[in-house]
Amino acid sequence: MEATEHIRETVDAVYTSESRRVLATLIRLLGDFDAAEEAMHDAFRAALEQWPRDGVPANPRAWLVSTGRFKAIDTRRRLSRFEPLDDSGDVPETGSVDPEAWADRESVEDDRLRLIFTCCHPALAPDAQVALTLREVCGLTTEEIARTFLTPAPTMAQRIVRAKAKIRDARIPYKVPETSELPERLDAVLRVIYLVFNEGYTASSGAAVTRHDLSSEAIRLGRLLVGLLPEPEALGLLGLMLIHESRREARMSASGDLILLEDQDRSLWNREFIAEGTALVERALRSRRFGPYTIQGAIAAVHANARDAAATDWNEIVGLYDALVRMTPSPVIELNRAVAVALRDGPAAGLAIVDAILDRGDLRDYRLAHAVRADFCRRLGRTSDARDAYERARALTRQEPERRFLERRIAELDSGRS
């Protein structure tokens, strides 16, 4: 009985460490997501039955893949007896796969990349890419994904089912993109990872500002990608996420209120994450093939390595924002640049930039544009302008802690302490 319990623990551990690899390889061998998932579960069920009797195999992963593949072929054979008209023309010839060929390390690692690129295929809707990646690459359940995105589980399930049907029916290939397509396809993967991270880091709605699990999943995905495909932007994104993550403990008070970067207790920052993130960003910068994630990582690194807000090299940060605006023109990045300019040259200089952005019609419904404008006006002693802008930001926010922050600011203005 104790031995069985021990085996169960072993199977659980193997499930945690190997199930995603096993699934990725089974999808390649079987050519179908659903069949591969079923085969994987059959294989783990068989392990629970057979390992207590026969012992744990020397290579559990290879055993699971073979067993899963065998079970799937068996199921298909049984079904085809009843459904002779199944259009099996599309099903790869499972019998022709060399039983050893799939097992070498390189092709198995390629399978994980294939899975990531397939889940993040641009022909799938963006929210389906995110859901499918969390489901298939990270192994989250549909219910867990639904809960973190505050979406009803049936909606999320349908999203995943539709995406899998499109992969099958439109024949989205299970491939790592060709070198010529790689930059664009990698962008899609990085976008999904960063979206998952941000959803965890600054939940766009709901009571809690951070949803820790999603950020950890995104960092895990980032590490996986860097391990499989160490492209500069993948390094840059992982660095960026680690440095943001380093501030988790410092960015919220015990009562759940937001603390601005300049007011954070820097002794709470996770130094290990900062060191690792900074090293990744530096490695990406040295490649000279870096992009916007690396630059954002570099900006985060300058903040992270400053002793306090006053010691921050604002000139360096403004320069990095200049490069970022050139690379990916966006009013939100211009807004961030305005904040850096204000810290270097004073609030009047920052306000001029924000007003120029708003005057040309951009960001008028973006809560942070008004919050930033309010802050500059407050510092300049333009109390009534500051109040109006804070009110506008408060009307636009959907986050409870952010609303409380803005209300505190308004109350401070009203009591004359600005």
Next chain:
Amino acid sequence: MKYICLVYLEDHKLHAVHDSECAACGDGFRQRGLLVAAEALQPVETATTVRVRNGKLSVTDGPFAETKEQLAGFYLIEATDLNEAIQIASKIPPAREGSVEVRPVRALQP
């Protein structure tokens, strides 16, 4: 596998790409064995919609859909997977002016 590439263009762009360029594109696909069929279409004003309801034929002018873009032509292509189909579709000249919808062909169930 077969995919159909449906070319959509706004009214004022129906002739933005010269016919000879589209013909050359089709010839190129044909030479590489990628093309099953391709045609350009007369404008949507020439279209007639046919319905049969309760065995009764109804014929009306044009399609009813109120869209800015109209179907301008199609290419029926042969591709190994969606990635290849997207690559081929990206070479269709009106992709620059309008859009190309890529859809897999479905085999009719016996």
